[in-house]
Amino acid sequence: MSGIVEIHDLLVRREKRAVLEIDQLIIHRGTVLAVVGQNGAGKTTLLLVLARLLKPEHGNIRFNDQPMEDIPDLSYRRHVGMVMQDSILLNRPVIDNVAIGLHFRHLPKNEVTRRAEEWLERLGVSHLRTRPAMQLSGGEARRVALARAFAIQPDLLLLDEPFSALDLASRHKLQDDLKTILSRMTTTTVFSTHSELDVQHLAIDKIELDGGKLIK
Numbered sequence: 152m153s154g155i156v157e158i159h160d161l162l163v164r165r166e167k168r169a170v171l172e173i174d175q176l177i178i179h180r181g182t183v184l185a186v187v188g189q190n191g192a193g194k195t196t197l198l199l200v201l202a203r204l205l206k207p208e209h210g211n212i213r214f215n216d217q218p219m220e221d222i223p224d225l226s227y228r229r230h231v232g233m234v235m236q237d238s239i240l241l242n243r244p245v246i247d248n249v250a251i252g253l254h255f256r257h258l259p260k261n262e263v264t265r266r267a268e269e270w271l272e273r274l275g276v277s278h279l280r281t282r283p284a285m286q287l288s289g290g291e292a293r294r295v296a297l298a299r300a301f302a303i304q305p306d307l308l309l310l311d312e313p314f315s316a317l318d319l320a321s322r323h324k325l326q327d328d329l330k331t332i333l334s335r336m337t338t339t340t341v342f343s344t345h346s347e348l349d350v351q352h353l354a355i356d357k358i359e360l361d362g363g364k365l366i367k
Contacts, residue, residue: 153179153180154177154178154179154180154213155178155179155180155181155214155215155306155307155339156176156177156178156201156212156213156214156307156339157176157177157178157211157212157213158173158175158176158177158178158210158211158212159174159175159210159211159212160173160174160175160209160210160211161173161174161176161200161207161209161210161211161212162207162208162209162210163193163196163200163205163207163208163363164208165196169363170193170196170363171193171196171197171200171207171360171363172363172364172365173197173210173364173365174365176358176365178339178341179339179356180337180339181337181338181339182339182340182355182356183333183340183342183353183354183355183356184339184340184341184342184354184355184356184357184358185342185343185344185349185350185353185354185356185357185358186198186341186342186343186344186358186359186360187343187344187345187347187350187357187358187359187360188343188345188359188360188361189345189361190345191362192360192361192362192363193360193362193363193364194311194312194343194344194345194360195311195343196363197341197343197360198233198309198311198341198343200212201231201307201309201341202228202231202233202309203219203224203227203228203231204233214227214230214307215230215306229256229303230305230306230307231305231306231307231308231309232252232299232300232301232303232305232307232308232309233300233308233309233310233311234293234296234297234299234300234308234309234310234311234313235296235311236311236312236315236316238289238292238293238295238296239296240284240285240287240292240295240296241284242283242284242285243283243284244280244281244282244283244284245271245276245279245280245281245282245283245284245287245295246267246268246271246280246281248284248295248296248299249267249270249271249295249298249299249302250263250264250266250267250302251299252299252300252302252303253266253267253302253303256303266302266304267298267302268280269302270298270299270301270302271295271298273298273301273328273332274294274295274297274298274301274328275294275328276291276294276295276298279291279295289316289317290317290318290321290325293313293317293325294325297310297313297329301332301338304338305338306338306339307338307339307340307341308338308339308340308341309340309341309342310340310341310342310343311342311343312342312343312344312345313325313329313342313344314326314344314346314349326349326352326353329353330352330353333353342354
């Protein structure tokens with residue numbers, strides 16, 4: 152597998168303190184990569200850098216064999232989907248939340264509807280399509296946020312602790328559903344976790360961060 156992302160000599164500081172230092176990391180195309188570490192290890196920081204929501208102090212990052220700095224922000228973000236821990240849904244019906252990224256891409260209305268409906272079905276929440284997002288449970292909101300991310304058909308999918316704050320039954324069901332979905336796709340997925348069980352269930356590759364540094 153070739154690398155969809157290649158990172159060299161990355162340094163991220165916050166308040167003058169180094170929070171992420173990676174000499175080299177290659178994320179292989181089509182993999183499911185688990186980023187493991189305790190709270191404060193740098194997992195979310197790495198995802199924010201990959202999402203281009205946090206600018207490193209220095210480092211070379213290539214995406215699809217292009218220097219990341221040569222790719223316009225909007226063009227880059229069209230290739231990347233991200234789901235944060237708190238899901239961040241709009242105070243609108245579920246179907247509108249899933250469709251929002253498709254509208255931004257100016258897709259035809261029938262294609263927007265088709266994709267939104269498809270991903271609500273695949274994530275098991277099609278029955279919630281007209282419910283206001285603010286009335287969802289935590290597990291339902293997570294599935295809607297995932298449907299929104301998958302609907303844009305990203306080359307790179309970033310998931311920040313996708314199973315956190317879920318009860319055990321919901322966690323296991325979402326793990327199973329994601330494993331099935333990802334096994335049928337070519338999307339490169341990077342997810343952060345502190346749980347080895349998540350790694351065993353879902354990941355193809357794994358890296359570990361400790362104190363912002365990559366453990367070999």
